[in-house]
Amino acid sequence: MAFEPKEPQKELKYEELRIYTDEELNNYTEEELKNFKIKHDIPDVEELEKGPWPSFVADAKREALHRQKLPEDRMMIARECVEDLLGQLQLSFDDGETHWKHGGIVGVFGYGGGVIGRYSDVPEKFPSIAHFHTLRVNQPASKFYNSDYLRTICDLWEFRGSGLMNMHGSTGDIIFLGTFTEQLEPIFYELTHVLQQDLGGSGSNLRTPSCCIGRARCEWACFDTQDMCYELTHYYQDELHRPAFPYKFKFKFDGCPNCCVASIARADMSFIGTWRDEIRIDQEAVQAYINGEIPPNAGAHAGKDWGKFDIQKEVIDLCPTKCMWMEDGKLMIDNKECTRCMHCINVMPQALRPGTDTGVSILFGAKAPILEGAQMSMLTIPFMKVEPPYDNVKELIEKVWDWWMEEGRNRERLGELIQRYGVPKFLEVIEVPPMPQMVKEPRSNPYIFWKEEDVPGGWQRDIKDYRARHKR
Amino acid sequence: MALSTERFGRYNPDKPMENRNTDLGPRHFWQYFPPIIQKNYGKWKYHEILEPGVLVHVSETGDKVFTVRCGGCRFMTVEHVREICEIADKYCDGYVRFTTRNNIEFMVDSPEKLEALKKDLMSRKHVSGSYKFPIGGTGAGLTNIVHTQGYLHCHTPATDASSMVKAVLDELFEYFQGMTFPAQVRISMACCLNMCGAVHCSDIALLGYHRKPPVIDHEVIEAMCEIPLVIAACPTGAISPAKTEDGKKTVKIKQDRCMFCGNCYTMCLAVPLADKEGDGVTILAGGKVSNRIHPPKFSKVVVPYLPNNFPRYPEVCETVKKILEAYAADANKYERIGDWAERIGWEKFFEKCDLPFTEHLIDDYRLAYDTYRTSTLFKYTEAAWEVSKAAGGV
Numbered sequence: 001m002a003f004e005p006k007e008p009q010k011e012l013k014y015e016e017l018r019i020y021t022d023e024e025l026n027n028y029t030e031e032e033l034k035n036f037k038i039k040h041d042i043p044d045v046e047e048l049e050k051g052p053w054p055s056f057v058a059d060a061k062r063e064a065l066h067r068q069k070l071p072e073d074r075m076m077i078a079r080e081c082v083e084d085l086l087g088q089l090q091l092s093f094d095d096g097e098t099h100w101k102h103g104g105i106v107g108v109f110g111y112g113g114g115v116i117g118r119y120s121d122v123p124e125k126f127p128s129i130a131h132f133h134t135l136r137v138n139q140p141a142s143k144f145y146n147s148d149y150l151r152t153i154c155d156l157w158e159f160r161g162s163g164l165m166n167m168h169g170s171t172g173d174i175i176f177l178g179t180f181t182e183q184l185e186p187i188f189y190e191l192t193h194v195l196q197q198d199l200g201g202s203g204s205n206l207r208t209p210s211c212c213i214g215r216a217r218c219e220w221a222c223f224d225t226q227d228m229c230y231e232l233t234h235y236y237q238d239e240l241h242r243p244a245f246p247y248k249f250k251f252k253f254d255g256c257p258n259c260c261v262a263s264i265a266r267a268d269m270s271f272i273g274t275w276r277d278e279i280r281i282d283q284e285a286v287q288a289y290i291n292g293e294i295p296p297n298a299g300a301h302a303g304k305d306w307g308k309f310d311i312q313k314e315v316i317d318l319c320p321t322k323c324m325w326m327e328d329g330k331l332m333i334d335n336k337e338c339t340r341c342m343h344c345i346n347v348m349p350q351a352l353r354p355g356t357d358t359g360v361s362i363l364f365g366a367k368a369p370i371l372e373g374a375q376m377s378m379l380t381i382p383f384m385k386v387e388p389p390y391d392n393v394k395e396l397i398e399k400v401w402d403w404w405m406e407e408g409r410n411r412e413r414l415g416e417l418i419q420r421y422g423v424p425k426f427l428e429v430i431e432v433p434p435m436p437q438m439v440k441e442p443r444s445n446p447y448i449f450w451k452e453e454d455v456p457g458g459w460q461r462d463i464k465d466y467r468a469r470h471k472r
Numbered sequence: 473m474a475l476s477t478e479r480f481g482r483y484n485p486d487k488p489m490e491n492r493n494t495d496l497g498p499r500h501f502w503q504y505f506p507p508i509i510q511k512n513y514g515k516w517k518y519h520e521i522l523e524p525g526v527l528v529h530v531s532e533t534g535d536k537v538f539t540v541r542c543g544g545c546r547f548m549t550v551e552h553v554r555e556i557c558e559i560a561d562k563y564c565d566g567y568v569r570f571t572t573r574n575n576i577e578f579m580v581d582s583p584e585k586l587e588a589l590k591k592d593l594m595s596r597k598h599v600s601g602s603y604k605f606p607i608g609g610t611g612a613g614l615t616n617i618v619h620t621q622g623y624l625h626c627h628t629p630a631t632d633a634s635s636m637v638k639a640v641l642d643e644l645f646e647y648f649q650g651m652t653f654p655a656q657v658r659i660s661m662a663c664c665l666n667m668c669g670a671v672h673c674s675d676i677a678l679l680g681y682h683r684k685p686p687v688i689d690h691e692v693i694e695a696m697c698e699i700p701l702v703i704a705a706c707p708t709g710a711i712s713p714a715k716t717e718d719g720k721k722t723v724k725i726k727q728d729r730c731m732f733c734g735n736c737y738t739m740c741l742a743v744p745l746a747d748k749e750g751d752g753v754t755i756l757a758g759g760k761v762s763n764r765i766h767p768p769k770f771s772k773v774v775v776p777y778l779p780n781n782f783p784r785y786p787e788v789c790e791t792v793k794k795i796l797e798a799y800a801a802d803a804n805k806y807e808r809i810g811d812w813a814e815r816i817g818w819e820k821f822f823e824k825c826d827l828p829f830t831e832h833l834i835d836d837y838r839l840a841y842d843t844y845r846t847s848t849l850f851k852y853t854e855a856a857w858e859v860s861k862a863a864g865g866v
Contacts, residue, residue, distance in 0.1 A: 009500055019475050025554065034599045044783040048635055049600035051642030056545040056634050058598035063549035076479060082549075085624065092623035092632065093782040096748025100627040102741030109488050118625060134625065138498035145504050147557035147566040154550035154557075156475055163550040167570050170620065170668045177547075177625055185488065186481035192493035193482060194473055208498075212572070215514040216505060217529050217537065217579075224514070226501045237495035257763035261572050264768050265673035265761050297806075299521040300611030303651035306805050318806060320765055343765045343806070349518040368667035370735055371707040373838055376673070376768055410701075 009196050014148040017194060019155040020074070027069040036065045039080065040087030044094075060086055063163045074159065077180050078128030081162045085178070088126050106133055106181050108188040112243040114199030115184055131180040132162070135187060136173035136200035138233065141226035142213045143168065152195060160187050171250070172210030173200035198237070204247050204411075206239040211253035212260040219349065220342070221255030222273025222358035223386050229253050231390055232397075245401070246408030246417075250366075256354065257342050263366070263377070268414040269397065270363040270377040271386075275355035278335040279344070285351035286311075286331045297347050315344050359385045362396070364426075365415025375415040378423070380430070382437055396430060403429040422449070506567040508537050508581045524651050525607035526590070538586040539579050542593055542605040543616050543641070543648060546574040547624060547634050555596070555604065563589040573616045573658075575609050606648065612655050614647035614796075619661035620668045622680075628734055629663035630680030630751040635783045637661055640678070643789040647796065654803040654812070657796065658760070665733055675809040676792055677756040677771045680780075684750030685710075685730040686743035694721040697740035705739040707731075731837065753778045753788050757795060758810030758821075769810045774822070776832035791827070798824040816851075823853045 028036075038061065048057045064082040067075060078084075088099050104117030116134040123130035137153070153174070157163060162178035169175040179187065191197045200208035209232055212218070214225030232251060233240065239249075252263030255273040263270035288294045289309060295302060296309045311331070316324045323337035324344065331351075333344075345352045362384060363377030386393060400414065403426075408417045418426045427434055436442070452459045476482050484490055502510065512531035519529040527539040545552075556576060560568040563585055569577045578593070580586050593605040609615035617640060620626065622633030640659070641648065647657070660671035663680040671677035693699065702723055703711045710729035714722050723743070736743045755778065759771030774795070778787040795809070802824055803812035813821040822829045835843045850856065860866045 017474050019477055030599060047783050048638050049602065052603055052606065052645045053638055053641035054543060054545050054604055054606065055598055055600060055602040055638065056547045058600045058602060059545065059549050059552050062551040066551055089623055096751060096780055097746040098623050098627060098629050100625065102627050110494055140499050140504055141501040143570040144501060145568055147560050150553050150557050154553050158550045165548060166546050167544065167548055170618065170670065186483045189483040190475055190481050192496055194475055196496055197499055198496040216509050217516060219516040219518055230501060234497040237497055241495065259761040259763065262670065262673065262761040266670040298519055300651060301805060314805065318765055341763050341765055346764060368670050368672060369665050370733060374672040374770055
């Protein structure tokens with residue numbers, strides 16, 4: 001079941017695209033690296049070279065040395081930018097305050113996102129990071145790569161930027177960290193023409209959607225997370241690049257209720273895979289777990305002796321709805337009572353699998369604490385079949401956006417708008433009836449906003465009529 | 473068409489709109505799947521963690537893919553990425569992937585390749601001694617800490633990110649390489665409460681926080697900022713319009729109403745909050761995003777403030793370790809930190825973790841009432857006796 005991108009994409013071959021020669025790429029020895037001193041005195045930063053965890057400082061020094069030894073005309077921004085960045089980090093430690101200026105509006109023509117302006121507030125000390133703008137590069141779904149692609153972006157970014165990046169930013173993009181304004185358009189031009197690769201979102205745009213590993217390497221993906229992420233990212237390119245929203249908007253795609261991309265905590269619209277038929281049971285494998293032939297939870301607890309696996313204690317008693325039991329040596333599940341929490345499946349992946357009639361639950365409104373406090377997404381659509389081209393999903397998305405763009409205040413996330421107007425209004429907008437599953441419990445105050453049309457006779461009354469029955 | 477080595481590449485600054493390509497989106501994922509992933513897409517049957525950091529996924533076709541998960545720094549150089557490519561070329565036909573939590577995953581299709589790959593990865597060290605590709609981060613262990621930009625690239629941080637993550641993971645390295653916890657532990661780090669990292673649903677969240685109200689740059693605020701937007705940005709209504717002595721428009725701040733969110737600074741550069749003595753670290757605990765057994769939960773503030781003691785943050789490291797050790801010793805199998813705290817009661821959480829409970833930890837913002845304990849169900853701890861004593865009850 002291979003996929004075809006909408007626009008044919010030519011394969012990227014590093015050998016055809018590369019900038020640097022092998023000699024330039026291997027231009028320093030281990031010995032030189034050991035003896036390498038950067039131009040600033042950075043004792044606290046260098047302290048972070050010690051210890052077992054990968055040291056970002058040790059890594060940055062490699063790049064600093066590599067740049068030192070490249071010919072001047074093989075880099076379009078100053079060779080000392082990495083050294084200056086480490087120097088500024090030391091100064092920030094000394095001062096206990098950041099040294100990046102507030103904001104700065106830069107970008108590429110026609111886009112309102114994807115580039116974040118950044119300027120040092122001590123450019124006289126660290127001139128090569130006077131400008132240090134970020135580009136967000138839209139990652140391929142679930143972050144698989146081949147070395148041709150990665151080596152090509154490395155050459156591009158070392159030639160036109162600092163050679164420093166994030167793999168990846170919190171939202172999922174590849175982040176290019178640090179270049180001068182002059183190089184923004186050339187980088188964008190090379191990305192789009194040579195790599196057929198676009199920028200990601202920033203500002204009041206659709207942000208770069210992201211998804212879990214899905215069907216590529218997980219047995220629990222209840223829908224095709226990569227395909228849906230790819231399709232919606234392409235379909236909504238305009239919304240991703242040109243700010244038309246009150247604030248940011250995030251889609252995230254989790255293949256099952258384990259939520260590996262944290263959509264329920266981070267996405268304005270969270271798609272979480274689920275099923276509506278029965279958990280598949282392999283009774284022989286259940287016995288193998290009971291007999292201790294297969295380690296529980298895929299071996300996740302192997303580092304400590306937790307004793308013999310006890311299906312009653314570890315699965316049946318922990319089931320949140322108590323819908324499981326053993327009968328004649330067989331594991332039984334009352335599927336209509338199951339809330340699909342994944343615990344039993346996580347514990348016995350070789351014996352239990354999600355059902356086969358699968359789709360997504362859709363939840364709305366998650367966000368970080370600014371301003372009114374953090375919100376998680378609210379269960380709104382219990383189950384939806386999702387198949388390309390996802391027209392049912394797009395229709396729902398557009399109803400939500402139309403309302404939010406109409407009613408949302410500046411910098412108001414969808415979850416805050418839903419709170420301000422109330423869930424009943426939101427349901428009216430997306431044209432679905434209420435269900436008890438949307439709430440943890442019904443309201444405990446009786447302050448219902450009845451509408452005039454709910455009440456027989458309406459709200460227009462004559463006080464004289466009332467007074468005819470009741471003296472003042 | 474090779475990458476250009478001209479100063480402006482193929483871009484013509486005189487005709488910026490000429491031959492633009494826009495709205496291309498990301499490249500298609502399928503071409504970056506190793507053949508074994510393409511072949512078994514959607515056919516995976518089950519998986520097993522063979523040892524910390526090593527997984528096998530078994531397909532209905534009988535194929536197996538072995539994955540080695542390595543800790544990665546989110547901040548990495550092209551030199552490091554090239555080394556990743558070298559490993560991928562050597563063992564994985566050039567393919568590699570990154571996880572949501574900044575780990576690097578190398579996949580091979582045979583146990584022989586797996587052994588060679590593992591050996592190679594663990595042998596690679598930076599000249600200063602740290603591992604380049606430590607294997608781990610699976611199962612009931614600690615995985616990589618996701619984080620934000622901090623002093624390396626952000627204009628609003630209240631602490632640094634990369635250094636704190638490095639310090640904490642050095643301290644907790646054995647947990648990354650092991651699977652000795654009752655359940656998985658997810659630590660996340662955000663350097664201010666804008667929370668680019670959305671750390672608010674993590675087992676442990678490390679959060680940079682300011683503690684001094686904004687200082688107002690009266691000279692430029694009128695010219696540089698939209699004053700009504702600055703006023704509207706304050707969620708507690710602490711900011712109001714004012715005039716300077718020489719008649720310039722500015723704002724004034726009711727300092728006792730400020731809860732240091734920094735939203736005004738996001739809107740306006742003339743009201744910075746950052747301050748060496750003011751800024752520090754807040755620790756939250758007990759959140760999660762998985763729906764397993766219990767619904768997802770927010771993390772709760774358990775330590776209101778620790779100093780920014782650069783570059784190693786000993787107080788933060790010690791506190792995180794203390795919480796994890798208490799959790800590892802006391803929680804039941806499959807219990808996340810939040811599940812454990814709720815079962816034993818938060819009063820016991822503070823007792824077992826040896827953390828002081830201060831008034832800062834009682835909510836007094838929106839929806840605070842939801843967190844009041846409106847029952848007689850509690851456990852006796854030293855903190856309870858202190859209250860009884862203070863009230864003359866014992």
